[in-house]
Amino acid sequence: MCRSIYDYVLFRTKGCAVTAELSAGPPKEPAPAPEVTDPQSQPGETLPEPEPSPASLTPAQAFDALYAFCAPALVRQAYLLTGRRELARESVERAFQLAWQRWPEVAVDPDPAGWMRTMTYEYALSPWHRFHPRHRRHEPPAADPSDRPLMAVLLELPPPQRRSLLLYDGLGLDLPETAAETEASTPTTASRLMNARAAIAARLPDLADPSALHERLGSLAAHERLHASKPTTVRNGGERRARFWTRAAIAFTVALIGTTALTVRTAPTHYEPPVAPGAEIQGVPPRVGQGALSESEVSLRKKLRSSMGNGPERVAPVGR
Template sequence: MTQGPATPLPPPKERRRLREAASLTRAQVAERTGVTPETVRAWESGRTTPRGRKRETYANLLSGLAEERRQQTEVTAPQEVADVRTVTVTQEAVGAREPAAAETVVTVAREAGEPVPEGPTGGGGSLAAEPESPPAKPLTPAQAFDALYAFCAPALVRQAYLLTGRRELARESVERAFQLAWQRWPEVAVDRDPAGWVRATAYEYALSPWHRFRPRYRHPEPPPADASDRALLDVLLKLPPPYRRTLLLYDGVGLDLPETAAETEASTPAAAGRLLHAREVVATRVPELADPAALHRRLAELASTERLRAAKPPTVRTGGERRARFWTRAAIAFTVALIGTTALTVRTAPTHYEPPIAPGAEIEGVPPRVAQGALSQAEAELREKLRDAMTNGPERLLPLSR
């Protein structure tokens, strides 16, 4: 009896990639194949190879995951192309802030759940939805900034709320991020992903640990009214900040794993580990969100229930300029005070060396001081004589002539 050929399996790295692309944990794969999670880990690392019936089951599972991935790519590829909007910023758009900047293209990705406006706030330009459309009128720096703000700010406020659970802090984080973007607009305008630049800045400010020392943020804000929303927000806020940020970027915003790892400044395996751990915690606390699709939908619903409004673009720009002027004047005042202090120190400093006074030294060999005793007979007579002689006043002394 001849044994048939073994069922082919993809390489170990490809096995793990297929599992992560399907948003499955090792425990879920182990349950489907009838093994333990440690065995699945060994299969994905290449230490062991499945055999017999388990090999066939594992191979069928991987082939099904690969087919689902291929179909999902074919369906979502046209949508991703359609969701991209291109804003052309010429040298006039950068203006006096970057005179040497050449014509650049700023690609702004549509945030989840946000409508795309027909033109930027303030007029003067239009957003081209198709590459074949005629070239738009050059935008000024303010108009280009307003267009970026109109695309990203509303969704970023809701994302920051999921990160912090605080409404005011979410709005403040987005405003600070855009104020910094306006101060560095020549750099942001030529960036490959301006929306990602602003998102990363807003996330960093929202997750800063220094907010806990501010009096206004010492007490928690009122939770959402719905019980399921409260449960989801509670489990999100109990996750460590890096895990919470990774989960929001991957399952909330929709970034892929390499982009999520790059934005969180972690390696791809580390980002994958954080994502899986966060999903397991959420699935343990809220079992109905074990499916990544259901988790993505609930995150969007939770963010949309709060009526979070971002400030107007002109308000953000003027606020950023006011803050920049304040810190510039503070730096100038500090420099002037430092120069004045240095000049006063130089003026009053001694011009020559003055040696210090040496401390006194103890002299040895001096007899001890004794108390005065009783007078002798001769001393007593002399004292009486002196007293009597001094009664009528001192005698005049005259020199003797010779």
């Protein structure tokens, strides 16, 4: 299998060239190539021919080549992991949209197909899908009745065991590669594989042999109508998603800055102690109403009212 984007494109180019040569008839005698000599080399010494450089591809062309190479198989693998057709297609699209956003990193990866497989599996097995109403609806069973027992057993396995089984027995990865891709230790991965095989053998004794299980996983869900979107649609969707989240981040930042500025503008500049709550005072005699005036108080009031308010006169208290 081609492990690089450019290897895959060169493989297709060479395959097309070979087909064209076979259809054109017997090859003609090639013209002798001119001798290339170096002025500083010895007489009669020829220089080795330069090796052909990799095909120059635009990022979009390289992405489309990787998508055409990996997407159909990844959709089928995601379906074996989840048992849901729409979720399998969505997982592959999200993985490739993430790859398009990080294309400088993915383009130089030594195994871009493995990078895409890891991202697809991570999204497909995310536990947050159970809260989405669309993924809680009943999924129709497999189209081929012979696939339904094995699919039922696979979906009953825990997700780590299901993923390890698909990588090791389905794709043929060795144990260290399976452990590295699942981010687990080698003994843990081996234990998951043994438990998964034991669960399948208990329900389906015909698949107790690892070679038979490998062949059955390779042909599982072959009759399902699993289609992947076009690469241009995935690229455009990834760009729209990136623009949306960029604008959302900008809007959130602007709102945060505005809220902070408003808080600074309206916040008090000095400490104001809070007003203590009222407390009931005990031991104060109750207020009583004023009673009737005595005769002396009445005569004194009349005298005060009859006297001038301002002048040399002074009222002196009369002693008793």
